[in-house]
Amino acid sequence: MTDVLVCVKRVPDVTGEVVLTADGMRIDGRYAGYTTSPHEEAAVALAVQVAQATEGSVTVLSVGSPDSVEQIRAGVAVGATDGILVEADADGLGPADVAEAIAEAVRAREAAGTTYELVLLGNDAADTGDFQVGVRLAYLLDRPVVAGIQTVEASDGRAVLRGEGPEGTEVYDIELPAVVTVMEGGVTPKYPSVTGRMRAKKAPVEAVTWSGTAAGAGRLGLSVPEPPPTQVTVLGEGSGAAPALVGVLRELKVVPE
Amino acid sequence: MSVVVLVEVEEGRASLVSREALTFARSLGAGDLHAVVVGAAPAELVEDCREAGVAVVHEASDPTLERYAAAAWAAVVEAAGRAARADLVVAPGTGRGNEVLAHVAARRRLQLAANVVEVESLAPLVVQRQVVGGAALERAEVTSRVRLMTMAGHAVEPEPAGQPGEARVSALPVTIDPKDLRAQVARVEVREEGDTSGLSSARVVVGAGRGAGGPDGFADVDALAERLGAAVGVSRVVTSLGWRPHHEQVGQTGSRIAPELYLACGISGSIQHWAGCASSRTIIAVNTDAEAPMVTKADYAVIGDMHEVLPAVLAELG
Numbered sequence: 001m002t003d004v005l006v007c008v009k010r011v012p013d014v015t016g017e018v019v020l021t022a023d024g025m026r027i028d029g030r031y032a033g034y035t036t037s038p039h040e041e042a043a044v045a046l047a048v049q050v051a052q053a054t055e056g057s058v059t060v061l062s063v064g065s066p067d068s069v070e071q072i073r074a075g076v077a078v079g080a081t082d083g084i085l086v087e088a089d090a091d092g093l094g095p096a097d098v099a100e101a102i103a104e105a106v107r108a109r110e111a112a113g114t115t116y117e118l119v120l121l122g123n124d125a126a127d128t129g130d131f132q133v134g135v136r137l138a139y140l141l142d143r144p145v146v147a148g149i150q151t152v153e154a155s156d157g158r159a160v161l162r163g164e165g166p167e168g169t170e171v172y173d174i175e176l177p178a179v180v181t182v183m184e185g186g187v188t189p190k191y192p193s194v195t196g197r198m199r200a201k202k203a204p205v206e207a208v209t210w211s212g213t214a215a216g217a218g219r220l221g222l223s224v225p226e227p228p229p230t231q232v233t234v235l236g237e238g239s240g241a242a243p244a245l246v247g248v249l250r251e252l253k254v255v256p257e
Numbered sequence: 258m259s260v261v262v263l264v265e266v267e268e269g270r271a272s273l274v275s276r277e278a279l280t281f282a283r284s285l286g287a288g289d290l291h292a293v294v295v296g297a298a299p300a301e302l303v304e305d306c307r308e309a310g311v312a313v314v315h316e317a318s319d320p321t322l323e324r325y326a327a328a329a330w331a332a333v334v335e336a337a338g339r340a341a342r343a344d345l346v347v348a349p350g351t352g353r354g355n356e357v358l359a360h361v362a363a364r365r366r367l368q369l370a371a372n373v374v375e376v377e378s379l380a381p382l383v384v385q386r387q388v389v390g391g392a393a394l395e396r397a398e399v400t401s402r403v404r405l406m407t408m409a410g411h412a413v414e415p416e417p418a419g420q421p422g423e424a425r426v427s428a429l430p431v432t433i434d435p436k437d438l439r440a441q442v443a444r445v446e447v448r449e450e451g452d453t454s455g456l457s458s459a460r461v462v463v464g465a466g467r468g469a470g471g472p473d474g475f476a477d478v479d480a481l482a483e484r485l486g487a488a489v490g491v492s493r494v495v496t497s498l499g500w501r502p503h504h505e506q507v508g509q510t511g512s513r514i515a516p517e518l519y520l521a522c523g524i525s526g527s528i529q530h531w532a533g534c535a536s537s538r539t540i541i542a543v544n545t546d547a548e549a550p551m552v553t554k555a556d557y558a559v560i561g562d563m564h565e566v567l568p569a570v571l572a573e574l575g
Contacts, residue, residue, distance in 0.1 A: 124355075126389065131356070136362070144439035167445055188497075188499070218370075231556070232556065233557050242569035243573055
C-alpha cells in the first residue's frame with residue numbers, strides 16, 4: 001500500500017498571451033483563467049496509478065490562495081482521495097518557502113499517522129519555472145529525490161522510475177520513502193468522470209497555514225518581451241511554392257550534396 | 258573571485274549549452290573561469306574549455322560517479338566551488354544543470370536563479386530570467402553570498418575568448434557520501450538509431466504539428482528530415498494525442514532548439530511552442546492559415562497543406 005502526496009500549483013492559463021498586472025509584479029490570469037501546471041497534471045495521473053496498483057491513497061496538496069481548492073478538487077475528480085490546502089499568497093513565496101510549507105504539512109500528517117511513501121511534484125511550475133521545490137523538499141525531509149520522471153511503478157517499499165536523459169531512458173530503482181518530480185510525457189492525464197466530479201465536490205480538503213516566515217522570491221518585476229516585428233516572406237501557396245522553398249534551403253546550405 | 262561552470266559532456270566535447278554557459282560566464286567579468294566535469298575530461302572538451310578562456314578544468318573521476326546521481330554531482334560542484342574559491346556557480350539550463358544546482362542550493366541553503374538570460378549587475382546580483390517557459394522575463398535579485406544560476410539554453414552563442422585559457426586539468430578529490438547515491442541511475446535504455454536524441458543541438462529541425470492529421474501523417478516529415486539530415490521535432494498537441502513520442506516535443510515542456518533552420522509544418526505556434534524554437538536562426542513555416550502565429554513570426558512561409566507541400570519539396574530535392 002503506497003500513500004502518495006501529490007503537490008500541484010494553480011497557475012494562470014497562458015496558452016494565448018501573457019498579460020501582466022498594472023504593477024508588473026504578477027501574471028494576470030483574470031481573463032485567461034487558471035489551471036494546473038502540465039507536469040503536475042501528469043504527476044496526479046501517476047499518483048492515481050500508483051495508489052490504484054497498491055491499494056493506497058492519494059492526497060493532493062496545494063500552496064496558494066483559497067482558490068487553489070479548484071486545482072485540488074480537479075485532482076480528486078480524476079481519482080485522488082482528499083486534499084490539503086496550505087493557505088498563502090503564492091506570489092510572495094520563493095521556492096525555498098514553498099518547500100518548507102510542504103515539508104511542514106508532510107510532517108503534520110506523519111504525526112497524525114499518515115506517512116507519504118511517495119511525494120510527487122511537477123518538475124517545474126508553468127509560471128515561475130524555478131526547477132527546485134521538489135529537490136529542496138527532499139532535503140528538508142531527508143529523502144532521496146529524482147527529477148524529471150515520466151513513469152513510476154511502486155511495490156514493496158521500492159519504486160522503479162523512468163525519465164528521459166541525454167542518452168536515452170534513464171531507469172532508477174530507489175527505496176521509499178522518496179520525492180519524485182514529474183515531467184509530462186509518460187502518462188496521459190485523465191478527464192474527470194461525472195462520478196469523479198461528484199466525489200470531488202464532497203471530498204475533504206484540510207485547510208492549514210504555514211508557520212514559517214517567507215524569504216520571498218527576490219522578484220523585482222516581470223516583463224513580456226516584444227514579439228519580433230513581422231517580416232515574413234511568403235514564398236507562395238501550395239505545392240507550387242516547392243521550388244522557392246527548396247531555393248531557400250539551398251541558400252541556407254542545409255541540403256546535403 | 259572566480260566563477261565555476263558545470264560542463265556537460267556530449268560526444269567527447271563540451272555540450273553546446275555548456276559552451277554557451279562558458280561564454281556567458283566569461284562575459285560577466287567575475288574573475289577566473291573554472292570548469293568542472295564529472296568523470297575524466299576528454300581531450301576535446303579540455304580544448305573547448307581552453308578556447309573558452311577556462312583557467313582550470315576540475316575533473317572528478319570517482320568510480321561511483323560513472324552512473325548519474327544528481328546529489329553526487331552536486332557534491333562535485335560544491336568541491337569545485339571550494340577548490341576555486343568561487344562565489345558564482347553557473348550551469349547550463351538543461352535537465353541535468355537545473356537539477357544539480359537545485360541540489361547545491363538545497364544543500365547549502367542558497368538561492369538559485371534558473372534559466373537566466375542576462376545579468377544586470379553582479380553585486381548585488383540582479384538577473385533577467387525566463388519564466389512562463391520563456392514567454393515572460395522576471396527581473397530578480399539573488400542575495401546569497403555564493404550565487405547560483407543556470408543559463409537558459411541558447412541565450413547566447415558560444416564564442417572563443419580573446420585570449421585562450423590555460424585549461425589546466427586538475428583532479429578534484431571528492432569522497433561521495435553513500436547517502437548521495439540513494440537516487441542513482443540504475444541503467445540507461447539507449448534509444449534506437451534514428452531517434453532524435455540530439456534535438457536540442459540539431460543543425461536542422463523539421464517540425465510537425467496538428468496539421469499532420471494523425472499518427473500516420475508523418476511519412477513526408479520523416480522523409481524530409483532524412484533527406485536533410487535533420488531531427489524531427491513536434492508540437493505538444495502531437496505528443497498529447499500520442500501521435501509521436503514525448504522526447505520529440507519542442508517547447509516549454511519539451512526541448513529547446515536552436516538550429517540553423519527550423520521548418521515548422523502544420524504548427525500554429527502557441528507561446529509555449531515558440532518558447533522552445535525562438536532561438537532558431539531561420540524559421541520556415543508551412544501552414545494552411547496565413548494568420549497563424551508560426552507563420553507571422555517566421556522568416557519564410559508557404560501557405561498550404563503540408564501534405565501537398567512536402568511531397569512537392571521532396572520531389573524538387575530529388
